[in-house]
Amino acid sequence: MTPDQLVEVLHGHHEVIDRAAGSLLAWAEHAQEHDPESRGIYVAFFRDWVFDIHHHLEEEVLFPALARHAEVPADRGPIGVIRVEHRRHRMSVDTLAEAVPGPATTAIVRAFVHALWEHLDKERSVELPEAARRLLRHGVTTLQVDREIPDPPGAALDAIRRHPPIDDESIVRGEGCIMCSAFGDQCHGLETEWWSVWEWQHYKSLDEG
Secondary structure, three states: OOHHHHHHHHHHHHHHHHHHHHHHHHHHHHOOOOOOOHHHHHHHHHHHHHHHHHHHHHHHHHHHHHHHHOOOOOOOHHHHHHHHHHHHHHHHHHHHHHOOOOHHHHHHHHHHHHHHHHHHHHHHHHHHHHHHHHHHHOOOOOOOOOOOOOOOOHHHHHHHHHOOOOOOOOOOOOOOHHHOOOEOOOEOOHHHHHOOHHHHHHHHHHHHO
């Protein structure tokens, strides 16, 4: 699989995950009482497909290739932030699985979905496009994917149809490092964390020209 192909797969996953997050929020806000079974479907979707399949492609295929071949730090900057957020998402889903139905579940879902939406926005707008470019620039044309990539589970897709995704007007979504809550704290931006001296000089010369 080429870097571009892997990034295309991950982008496709993000579209499904984004819809699932909005659907989970709709369920938590409006449907907990008459459809309690869907909680287990959402939890299984995140545990078995998002965490075990999607995160595996990022953490065991894409990130190691970036660190090994493209001079990208694996333990800080964008990759460090993404790894930490993956762990937090797992903890949020574990909490959701055990939460008392009602307002407690709604609060947990709302916090999780808000964090997940921010995570998806920065992966889609910053990390994935730049990852593919950097790997190809360093001569990496093939990535070894060590497992099959299944489609999203049918039960989750059915739940998304039963509970059409909703937005939350209380949050602002957007692209770029500046929209990331870790910017300036755990991460100082793509240019600072990933760019080489050559890149800084190259892009500076383009701006001056």
